[in-house]
Amino acid sequence: MNRILVTGGAGFIGSNFVHHVVAHTDARVTVLDKMTYAASRDALADLPENRVDLVVGDITDHALVDDLIGRSDAVVHFAAESHNDNSLADPSPFIQTNIVGTFTLLEAVRRHGTRLHHVSTDEVYGDLELDDPLRFTEATPYNPSSPYSASKAASDHLVRAWVRSFGVEATLSNCSNNYGPWQHVEKFIPRQITNVLIGSRAKLYGAGLNVRDWIHTEDHSSAVLTILQHGQVGETYLIGADGERNNLDVVRRILALLGRDEDDFDHVADRSGHDLRYAIDSTKLRTELGWTPRFTDFESGLADTVKWYQTHEHWWRPHKEATEAAYAAKGQ
Ligand code: NAD
Ligand code: TDX
Numbered sequence: 001m002n003r004i005l006v007t008g009g010a011g012f013i014g015s016n017f018v019h020h021v022v023a024h025t026d027a028r029v030t031v032l033d034k035m036t037y038a039a040s041r042d043a044l045a046d047l048p049e050n051r052v053d054l055v056v057g058d059i060t061d062h063a064l065v066d067d068l069i070g071r072s073d074a075v076v077h078f079a080a081e082s083h084n085d086n087s088l089a090d091p092s093p094f095i096q097t098n099i100v101g102t103f104t105l106l107e108a109v110r111r112h113g114t115r116l117h118h119v120s121t122d123e124v125y126g127d128l129e130l131d132d133p134l135r136f137t138e139a140t141p142y143n144p145s146s147p148y149s150a151s152k153a154a155s156d157h158l159v160r161a162w163v164r165s166f167g168v169e170a171t172l173s174n175c176s177n178n179y180g181p182w183q184h185v186e187k188f189i190p191r192q193i194t195n196v197l198i199g200s201r202a203k204l205y206g207a208g209l210n211v212r213d214w215i216h217t218e219d220h221s222s223a224v225l226t227i228l229q230h231g232q233v234g235e236t237y238l239i240g241a242d243g244e245r246n247n248l249d250v251v252r253r254i255l256a257l258l259g260r261d262e263d264d265f266d267h268v269a270d271r272s273g274h275d276l277r278y279a280i281d282s283t284k285l286r287t288e289l290g291w292t293p294r295f296t297d298f299e300s301g302l303a304d305t306v307k308w309y310q311t312h313e314h315w316w317r318p319h320k321e322a323t324e325a326a327y328a329a330k331g332q
Helices: 012-024 062-070 084-089 092-112 147-166 188-197 217-230 247-257 283-289 298-311 313-329
Strands: 003-007 028-033 052-056 074-077 115-121 170-175 202-205 211-213 236-239 244-246 265-268
Touching: 003 012, 012 028, 012 217, 028 062, 062 092, 074 092, 074 217, 084 147, 092 115, 092 147, 115 147, 115 217, 147 170, 170 217, 188 202, 188 247, 188 298, 188 313, 202 247, 211 247, 217 236, 217 283, 236 283, 244 247, 247 298, 298 313
Parallel strands: 003 028, 003 074, 028 052, 074 115, 115 170, 170 236, 202 265
Antiparallel strands: 211 244
């Protein structure tokens, strides 16, 4: 795999993956990214020009996608509309990018016989009770709750159908909640950190008892590269690092790291259809492909992330005001 096409490679997780590929392989990377509000050129800025190039374009553009895939040995597909709250406000771009975009890529890899890895989310499985002893596995039935997770579920089904019906050489992964540098301030952890940094208060949806299974984005990248290199075509792998925390605990930890009182947050309007708990059992990936996460100390990963936002205000500040205005309009 000398030439890898990374869709959505200017986003939070995609850009981390591009850095990971440059550091751990000899491959050349082409990023295909529409450069939506969620993309960042800065996140790719310090990469060697002879290893990485950026094509600004849309994954629903058949001709462009066909041309780029015809010149690639493998495609890693991160491009998506990724924020649940946005999907509740306007589902339309989620249908277009996440479903039609994935269909467009599938037709091109089918024509060219190109290896595909499809990046998805644990949200396709719906949610768990707080005291459910079982976690999500590759056998858990699909039960998505939001327009975002339903669009990702649809994209997963398309990939599986193209594997079975057309022999497309694809693998899939469903990962839990990522955190780390370059995550947009609309998402939970960056929103709370930057709220405190601008002198505002953290904002917790509902009672804050919802549980997310946090994984550092660098561990997500190493898992995706492992699956791309060693995964079995047609197989799905769940990616997780045993990082379950409820939102209230995470907010309190951020407040403590920034020297604020542990109750210095507001309870705001809950998300409609808010999933209660996600939890991943990643045994298959660990035992079959030998992957292990490296950033398993969530508290120290969170402390590093807080420091990163403290030193990158020039990057997130331009997005902060509009993001908060949109939340305020919804009572959040
Ligand atoms: P992000 O919103 O930060 O980045 C998405 C990127 O895709 C952006 O750079 C954007 O410009 C690009 N994009 C959007 N529409 C496009 C289009 N039509 N054509 C080309 N590019 C387009 O998202 P993220 O958090 O980095 O998520 C990346 C992938 O990982 C998504 O597929 C998401 O479903 C999946 N995922 C995310 C998480 C998480 O916790 N963030 C967890 C599991 C899986
Ligand atoms: O201000 C907030 N307050 C709050 O309590 C925000 C933005 C969120 N929350 C809650 C909602 C969730 O329970 O925090 C939790 C995490 O919220 P998000 O960061 O929006 O993530 P989530 O909805 O869990 O989805 C994320 O993980 C799975 C990513 O955004 C998805 O792309 C990924 O598929």
